[in-house]
Amino acid sequence: MADKMAGPRLDRRGFMGATTLGTGVALIGLGGTALAQAPATSGQVDFPDDPRAFGGGAPSGRNRTEMSLHDCEVEGDWPVDLDGAFYRVGPDPQYPKQAQYAGDIPFDGEGHVSMFRIANGHVDYRTRYARNARFVAQEQARRSLFGMYRNPSTDDPSVAGLNRGTANTQLFLHHGKLLVFKEDAPPVHMDPLTLETIDPEYTFGGRLESQTHTAHPKIDPATGGLIGFGYEATGFLSRHVNVYEADRNGAIFWSVTVEAPYAGMMHDFCVTQDYIVLYLTNMAADAAQIAAGGVHFRYDSSLPCYLGVMRRGGDGSDLKWFTGPNLFCTHVMGGWNDGTKITVDWDGGEGNQFPFFPSLHEPWDPVKGTGYIRRFTVDFAHSDSFQSETLFPEIQGVLSRQDDRFHTLPYRWGFLQVTGPNGGWAILDHQTGTSKIASVPGYQLSEMTFVPRSPDAPEGDGYLIGLGSSMAEAGRSDLILFDLANIEAGPRARVKMPYRCVGQVHGFWANARDIPGATSA
Ligand SMILES: [Fe+2]
Numbered sequence: 001m002a003d004k005m006a007g008p009r010l011d012r013r014g015f016m017g018a019t020t021l022g023t024g025v026a027l028i029g030l031g032g033t034a035l036a037q038a039p040a041t042s043g044q045v046d047f048p049d050d051p052r053a054f055g056g057g058a059p060s061g062r063n064r065t066e067m068s069l070h071d072c073e074v075e076g077d078w079p080v081d082l083d084g085a086f087y088r089v090g091p092d093p094q095y096p097k098q099a100q101y102a103g104d105i106p107f108d109g110e111g112h113v114s115m116f117r118i119a120n121g122h123v124d125y126r127t128r129y130a131r132n133a134r135f136v137a138q139e140q141a142r143r144s145l146f147g148m149y150r151n152p153s154t155d156d157p158s159v160a161g162l163n164r165g166t167a168n169t170q171l172f173l174h175h176g177k178l179l180v181f182k183e184d185a186p187p188v189h190m191d192p193l194t195l196e197t198i199d200p201e202y203t204f205g206g207r208l209e210s211q212t213h214t215a216h217p218k219i220d221p222a223t224g225g226l227i228g229f230g231y232e233a234t235g236f237l238s239r240h241v242n243v244y245e246a247d248r249n250g251a252i253f254w255s256v257t258v259e260a261p262y263a264g265m266m267h268d269f270c271v272t273q274d275y276i277v278l279y280l281t282n283m284a285a286d287a288a289q290i291a292a293g294g295v296h297f298r299y300d301s302s303l304p305c306y307l308g309v310m311r312r313g314g315d316g317s318d319l320k321w322f323t324g325p326n327l328f329c330t331h332v333m334g335g336w337n338d339g340t341k342i343t344v345d346w347d348g349g350e351g352n353q354f355p356f357f358p359s360l361h362e363p364w365d366p367v368k369g370t371g372y373i374r375r376f377t378v379d380f381a382h383s384d385s386f387q388s389e390t391l392f393p394e395i396q397g398v399l400s401r402q403d404d405r406f407h408t409l410p411y412r413w414g415f416l417q418v419t420g421p422n423g424g425w426a427i428l429d430h431q432t433g434t435s436k437i438a439s440v441p442g443y444q445l446s447e448m449t450f451v452p453r454s455p456d457a458p459e460g461d462g463y464l465i466g467l468g469s470s471m472a473e474a475g476r477s478d479l480i481l482f483d484l485a486n487i488e489a490g491p492r493a494r495v496k497m498p499y500r501c502v503g504q505v506h507g508f509w510a511n512a513r514d515i516p517g518a519t520s521a
Helices: 012-021 134-143 285-290
Strands: 073-076 084-091 113-120 122-129 170-174 175-180 188-190 197-199 226-231 240-246 251-258 275-280 283-286 297-299 306-311 320-323 329-339 341-349 372-379 387-390 395-403 415-416 426-427 434-438 444-445 449-452 462-470 476-485 493-496 506-511
Touching: 073 387, 084 170, 084 283, 084 449, 175 320, 197 341, 226 275, 240 275, 251 306, 275 341, 275 434, 285 329, 329 476, 341 395, 395 449, 444 476, 462 506
Parallel strands: 329 395
Antiparallel strands: 073 493, 084 113, 084 506, 113 122, 170 175, 175 188, 188 197, 226 240, 240 251, 275 306, 283 297, 306 320, 329 341, 341 372, 372 387, 395 415, 415 426, 426 434, 444 462, 449 462, 462 476, 476 493
């Protein structure tokens, strides 16, 4: 399609690089306005040629192909006792947008889930879309029916009231179910081995009170329970936040709804053994911008950032909103409490890390958007505000991770996606205050996930796993495995894929013993 783009846009390749490099820091700025574009002339599927448009660019800029590859090519010393699945999910536009919405952001693409099933040194690859209400409606109509990101006023009338969720951000295996999340909707339940969609709107047996669900729930290692939340929980643009806890079998036994100072993005949160820590950045839901046909959020640096802290298991009436440094953090690395003293580590910048959302007061500043590890501390009983310090100032990055078995607890090892030309995966040792970087020359790396050497291995004893895109081979993918016992030797093993794999935002590792029906290949 010949089209004319008005203003800077985010190209698909840039976006996938961004999910490689982080959640927005590396993105070239783009406007939030609709783009001038030649009108669609028929119902045929014709993605824009312009790589800056939604789903635009060369075919490698999107995937759309559900794939299965039995026995992938494996190189190196792949550990034969590793038995589990590495799941990933990211936006993959199902259809081109209507012409007036070609300027929508890449995060509005439909969720495409991929799985590397790993056992006995063999690796099988499979991908499937999350077939939720949105996907099925568009499949039947053979065209896009949804307009701008989280703006239902721009939708085709035929889908009014339909769940707009895209299931494209993160996935968890819990109580035997693969749950795929996008923060404006309940999760999609998929079969953890076949990736077939089982429930397009999973509500924990009807006990999920929120209309939304974070992409970053936590698993309490002490109980195996799942703790999650949803913002805009009681309706579009509502200030309500629902927080719940389910037991290891997925039965919700605690649920409270509280009110935030304003409606805004709450992408991640922290759970400690005793507390829930909510975080409200100054990325506000903007009703006027939505009414004008724009995207959901606008960055307003004049608003305070808040930490909202309350006890787990209470009625929510003890919730305190603490103000502190005006930082824009996105992902929790880890956190814990010592009595009433709470510590939370995030990656974050001094300004907007999501340049695809317009800034109200100032142009996007890539320097202020650069991420560092920020340690927030607050005493629930005695503080009036939260404090912040920067850890590992030598490391810039995004997409914090840890050994997921240590959520809620004091922890030693953190991992970070290093941004910049010499990027890689940073390994941060909180005990010694030292850092090192695992990198693969010639490759762009996606977010890594920690894999324990065995399900009961000590903290940090294991591997980092993630996708790498070969820059010399048009982005052809390798699944890369570093052994944390010897990262200096380079990747211990790779799965050499014959093509560029579907992109991702986040990934998740599940041990085979937690996957119903998983048997070693
Ligand atoms: Fe995220």
